[in-house]
Amino acid sequence: MTQDTFELCLKAIAQTDVPTVDITGGAPELNPHFRWFVEEVRALGRHVIDRCNLTILLVPSQADLADFLATHHVEIVASLPSFTATQTDAQRGEGVMDASVEALRLLNARGYGQPDSPLILNLVYNPNGAYLPASQESLEVRFKREMQRRYGVVFxxxxxxxxxxxGRFLEFLVDTGNLQGYMKRLISAFNPAAAxxxxxxxxxxxxxxxxxxxxxxxxxxxxxCNHGAPNHIRDFDITRxxxxxxxxxxxxxxxxxxAGSSCGGATA
Ligand code: SF4
Known part of the structure; x- marks a missing residue:
């Protein structure tokens, strides 16, 4: 994203009471305008979430990133497929679990995820196959226990x-002949409350x-965005x-x- 586009976003945010700006990308922190944008959004009094891949915190050029995020009270949301190295590395690549744990410890040391700290650290889990996730509550209890016991990490x-x-999950469903079964599973689990x-x-x-x-x-x-709504930030119009x-x-x-699903997990 260029600075011009970021500025259009800031203009749109300032016109609204949007409470939260959620920044994502492969590694959004590497965008040269990332830190300036976070500061501007915070100056508008809005909450910022960084969808962080964790390993970015270990890149030498980003050695001060964790401090920057903590200083600006940026909430961190990071994906972690499992609390075991075998599963995480199988899904994400060799050594990803070790690197993720190192980054999580670094965040914990700055107060992230600690009881009574304002610095929020959330993890995201999605199933590694054609099935629905188990209940968010029970998985959270298990993840918390295992992350603490195995690595001393809190969140x-x-x-x-x-x-x-x-995307790739659709390709996987097609390649493994699971598409029809998975769609049936989703449709039969339709929940009006989640909708x-x-x-x-x-x-x-x-x-x-x-x-x-x-x-x-x-x-x-x-x-x-369609059906007559604007589809570019330059035409932002909150009423429409x-x-x-x-x-x-x-x-x-x-x-x-x-139970539904969104960037913030189960919804119902
Ligand atoms: S959030 Fe979900 S329900 Fe809404 S448009 Fe996107 S995919 Fe569809």
Whole structure:
């Protein structure tokens, strides 16, 4: 994202009462405007979330990143497939678990995830296959116990996310002949309470070039805001966006199955 696009985002944020700005990307911290943007959003009095891949905290050029995030009270959300090295490394690559634990310890040492600290550290789990995640509450208890026992690491919340049938996961479903079965599972687990809380109802995703989407999943599919709503941050208009009709598709069953799923985990 260029500085011009970041500035358009700031202008849009300033016009609204949007409480939270959630920054994501492969490693958003590497964007040269990242720190300036965080400071500007905080100056507007809004909460900032950094979707952090953890290993970025160990890159020598980012040695002061953890301190920067702590100083600005940036909430950290980091994906961790498992509390075991075998599963995490199998999914993410050799050595990722060790690096993640080192980064988590570094964050804990700065107060992240500690009881009574304002510095929030959340982890995200999604199943490694064509099934729905177990209950968020029970998995969180297990993750907390095991992360503390094995590594001495603490964190605030575990978010469980249902795998949405798009991208590489869709390819996996097709390749393994699981697509039909998985879609049936999602559809039969449809939960009206989860549908009421889908994240597209209270968020917008802004792409690197300023294109607007109803959610991250639509962004991955390049399905832009439509039905007459503006689809670029330069045309931001809160009234039209607030009343926009959301663009949906079969992948939406991933958000409405069971306890629901969003960037913030189970929703119902
Ligand atoms: S995938 Fe569909 S239901 Fe889920 S957040 Fe996006 S638009 Fe909404």
């Amino acid at each position: 605030n919340n575990l978010f469980t996310i249902t795998n949405i049938p798009i 009421r809380h889908v994240m597209c109802r209270n968020m917008l995703s802004i792409g690197w070039d300023g294109t607007m989407f109803d959610c991250d999943f639509n962004q991955m599919l390049d399905i832009q 966006l607030r009343h926009r009709r959301i663009v949906t598709g079969p992948h939406c069953y991933g958000c409405t199955a069971g």
